[in-house]
Amino acid sequence: xxxxxxxxxxxxxxxxxxxxxxxxxxxxxxxxxxxxxxxxxxxxxxxxxxxxxxxxxxxxxxxxxxxxxxxxxxxxxxxxxxxxxxxxxxxxxxxxxxxxxxxxxxxxxxxxxxxxxxxxxxxxxxxxxxxxxxxxxxxxxxxxxxxxxxxxxxxxxxxxxxxxxxxxxxxxxx
Amino acid sequence: xxxxxxxxxxxxxxxxxxxxxxxxxxxxxxxxxxxxxxxxxxxxxxxxxxxxxxxxxxxxxxxxxxxxxxxxxxxxxxxxxxxxxxxxxxxxxxxxxxxxxxxxxxxxxxxxxxxxxxxxxxxxxxxxxxxxxxxxxxxxxxxxxxxxxxxxxxxxxxxxxxxxxxxxxxxxxx
DNA sequence: GTCTATATAGGGATAGAC
DNA sequence: GTCTATCCCTATATAGAC
Numbered sequence: 001x002x003x004x005x006x007x008x009x010x011x012x013x014x015x016x017x018x019x020x021x022x023x024x025x026x027x028x029x030x031x032x033x034x035x036x037x038x039x040x041x042x043x044x045x046x047x048x049x050x051x052x053x054x055x056x057x058x059x060x061x062x063x064x065x066x067x068x069x070x071x072x073x074x075x076x077x078x079x080x081x082x083x084x085x086x087x088x089x090x091x092x093x094x095x096x097x098x099x100x101x102x103x104x105x106x107x108x109x110x111x112x113x114x115x116x117x118x119x120x121x122x123x124x125x126x127x128x129x130x131x132x133x134x135x136x137x138x139x140x141x142x143x144x145x146x147x148x149x150x151x152x153x154x155x156x157x158x159x160x161x162x163x164x165x166x167x168x169x170x171x172x173x174x
Numbered sequence: 175x176x177x178x179x180x181x182x183x184x185x186x187x188x189x190x191x192x193x194x195x196x197x198x199x200x201x202x203x204x205x206x207x208x209x210x211x212x213x214x215x216x217x218x219x220x221x222x223x224x225x226x227x228x229x230x231x232x233x234x235x236x237x238x239x240x241x242x243x244x245x246x247x248x249x250x251x252x253x254x255x256x257x258x259x260x261x262x263x264x265x266x267x268x269x270x271x272x273x274x275x276x277x278x279x280x281x282x283x284x285x286x287x288x289x290x291x292x293x294x295x296x297x298x299x300x301x302x303x304x305x306x307x308x309x310x311x312x313x314x315x316x317x318x319x320x321x322x323x324x325x326x327x328x329x330x331x332x333x334x335x336x337x338x339x340x341x342x343x344x345x346x347x348x
Numbered sequence: 349g350t351c352t353a354t355a356t357a358g359g360g361a362t363a364g365a366c
Numbered sequence: 367g368t369c370t371a372t373c374c375c376t377a378t379a380t381a382g383a384c
Contacts, residue, residue, distance in 0.1 A: 030361095
């Protein structure tokens with residue numbers, strides 16, 4: 001899926017890469033949909049675990065920013081988003097995963113913003129959390145197709161604002 | 175592509191929807207890759223034209239925000255991003271399109287920020303342009319899979335900042 | 349320009365031997 | 367658990383009639 005897209009992730013290709021025969025795929029997964037779902041769940045669980053660990057880091061928000069920036073993750077995310085457009089089961093799983101991710105990010109952002117005395121009404125943590133995660137993903141997505149225009153500038157801008165949230169300092173303006 | 179993903183956009187399906195026979199597709203497009211490329215180019219040209227028109231609007235940045243938010247566009251964009259992962263021709267076309275879009279957005283943002291007396295070094299227009307476009311796309315992408323958590327809050331936050339850029343007023347903080 | 353028909357390839361999935 | 371063999375379907379693409 002990562003290298004050639006979901007359409008190339010066929011039972012035969014997968015079996016070949018695993019060094020087994022095609023029929024064996026259907027021994028473990030009744031249908032290809034089940035296989036895709038398991039791949040999604042496994043990846044999601046790994047990502048969620050990483051994110052929960054990030055919550056205990058010195059700089060939780062930067063840790064979440066780094067995780068969300070991972071190009072491997074952004075590429076697969078795009079593939080699953082495309083898959084979700086026409087496979088309901090993938091769609092609902094992706095949705096529940098996205099919501100759990102957002103909850104974790106929001107918790108981290110809330111914690112840090114509170115510690116920094118930021119006005120939580122003016123800057124709702126859930127909005128800031130989404131901002132951070134989606135900007136990271138966008139940079140990854142664009143870099144994948146070779147677009148880098150404005151990346152340096154945006155990265156610098158984000159870094160400056162992340163710095164404001166890395167240590168308890170007053171009067172942060174978002 | 176919009177309804178069922180690029181993998182379902184086969185010569186047969188396309189012919190059926192067009193009310194013609196499958197072979198006719200190959201009369202107009204030598205290969206499916208050529209067809210995908212033409213769809214991308216046509217959509218890109220339309221979008222670019224809309225964006226250039228937006229530059230002359232009363233509130234150019236909000237106009238660009240609206241265009242980038244269009245769910246039809248975000249869905250197709252995701253499909254093409256996924257396609258680009260394994261089709262070089264799509265990838266390079268998507269890249270050149272993304273860069274032209276960014277240039278237009280940057281021009282609009284530069285113009286408005288200058289009129290508002292915003293510090294262009296502290297807030298590079300290209301970064302703000304990317305921010306606006308990608309947030310809009312992210313909201314569209316997530317809405318497509320049914321995720322809406324934090325959307326209202328983020329939308330309000332964006333609206334507040336867009337308002338700062340809609341009329342020439344001093345002391346904008348981004 | 350649009351069609352029918354077909355070549356060739358590969359897909360998902362199952363049956364049944366070992 | 368892993369294999370071989372196979373069914374059936376659909377894909378891209380081409381040939382050639384009209």
